[in-house]
Amino acid sequence: MTEKGTHPLTQAYPKFLERLEFVNKTCQELPGKIDYKLVLDSSLYFIHFNDDFEVINCLVPKASSDTWTQQFAKMIGPNVPTSMDLVYNISLTNHFEPLREIAHRIQTYTKFFVHRHPFERLVSGYCNKFVDPPRYEYMNRYAKVIIISNYLKKYPHDRRSFERQYTHLSDSKKQDILKQIDRLGSVQEKFGITFIEFLNYVINTVDESGIDKLDIHWMPVSSICNPCAVHYDIMIEHDYVSEESQLLVDYLQKNKATNAHLYFNKFEKKATRDKCNQYFSDIPLNVRRRLYEIFRNDFILFDYKYDLESKDYFCEENTNN
Known part of the structure; x- marks a missing residue:
């Protein structure tokens, strides 16, 4: 230089x-x-x-x-x-x-x-770590954390405790929560992580702990x-x-x-x-x-233009090429 x-x-x-x-x-x-x-x-x-x-x-x-x-x-x-x-x-x-x-x-x-x-x-980080195919170390480190971050922050993480403490919830709500509790036990083998779940986890991490706590890949x-x-x-x-x-x-x-x-x-x-x-x-x-x-x-x-209202184009190239 x-x-x-x-x-x-x-x-x-x-x-x-x-x-x-x-x-x-x-x-x-x-x-x-x-x-x-x-x-x-x-x-x-x-x-x-x-x-x-x-x-x-x-x-x-x-x-x-x-x-x-x-x-x-x-x-x-x-x-x-x-x-x-x-x-x-x-x-x-x-x-x-x-x-x-x-x-x-x-x-x-x-x-x-x-x-x-x-x-x-x-998108690249999500696909590389959780989809193409899922990386064991990332599924092992993040899958349960992502599910909890999306659905179970307010609830116990085992069926027995949840069913005992939350009898007042509607049947549909209880079934939704129980489904996520069941995912905790087999997420690596069967369920995987969806893109929206991954994005919500990124947002929750920043809101609760700050940007510096994000994984370096995102x-x-x-x-x-x-x-x-x-x-x-x-x-x-x-x-x-x-x-x-x-x-x-x-x-x-x-x-x-x-x-x-x-x-x-x-x-x-x-x-x-x-x-x-x-x-x-x-x-x-x-x-x-x-x-x-x-x-x-x-x-x-880096001068990336983004129209938040767009329904088709979310990843436009920058204008300062």
């Missing part, structure tokens, strides 16, 4: 510069002060680096993070059998180095991240990478992740003695957007409104 906004790639690819200028301007307009200690404690956990290529990546789950993790593994070297594991151990917080060493990297390395439409990340990008506090050189738009990532890896490989061949496969933007619109088509307006508020900084900072 040189001075803010003067990275060589921002000169070669003006869209990078336009995004940086837009984010920098928008950060000045957002309410609230930046807690730099909180940023240091949280963001550095997600920031990975490579000294040979002098690059720092804030890895954003569900925004081509797996692909970039593979690129970082190639950077470490094809002859290192644990290179994929090493990627996860080279976050700045995993190195017990003086703060001046961390500061040196942040000030001089090329820093970047990939951002993505918030609703697309929600935490706002602005909370993960803090672009208003950390001055990045490159911000890659996920809609163009293949082309723009290739520009970056070509730059990183330039003048570097490496046998690593870094490249990105083509990303199918339309199919992803159609899937997102399909998943949100049945989501009530009040839920979409609350989700917009939770991800408001992402919508504003």
Whole structure:
């Protein structure tokens, strides 16, 4: 990195510069002060680096993070059998180095991240962890919590206690609650989690505990990478992740003695957007409104336009491409 906004790639690819200028301007307009200690404690956990290529990546789950993790593994070297594991151990917080060493990297390395439409990340996170097929560790960790969050916060979680304490409820209401209690015992094997249940859980988590308690796979990008506090050189738009990532890896490989061949496969933007619109088509307006508020900084900072009243298009691309 040189001075803010003067990275060589921002000169070669003006869209990078336009995004940086837009984010920098928008950060000045957002309410609230930046807690730099909180940023240091949280963001550095997600920031990975490579000294040979002098690059720092804030890895954003569900925004081509797996692909970039593979690129970082190639950077470490094809002859290192644990290179994929090493990627996860080279976050700045995993190195017990003086703060001046961390500061040196942040000030001089090329820093970047990939951002993505918030609703697309929600759909991708839901499908990846609970549908295609369900990930055992996530079903084991979240399934019961999601059911309780949606239906059973006010009720006992076993049939006997519920039937003894809530005799005054209507038969239909009791049957609805008992159905959810029964799900607790076999949700992993039989029932799964619906998209609306997942979204309500996200909302309930934020309302009760705050955004920082969300799982990183559906935490706002602005909370993960803090672009208003950390001055990045490159911000890659996920809609163009293949082309723009290739520009970056070509730059990183330039003048570097490496046998690593870094490249990105083509990303199918339309199919992803159609899937997102399909998943949100049945989501009530009040839920979409609350989700917009939770991800408001992402919508504003990365210039994603969203018509809350739309009945067809929920995942439109940003206008500052």
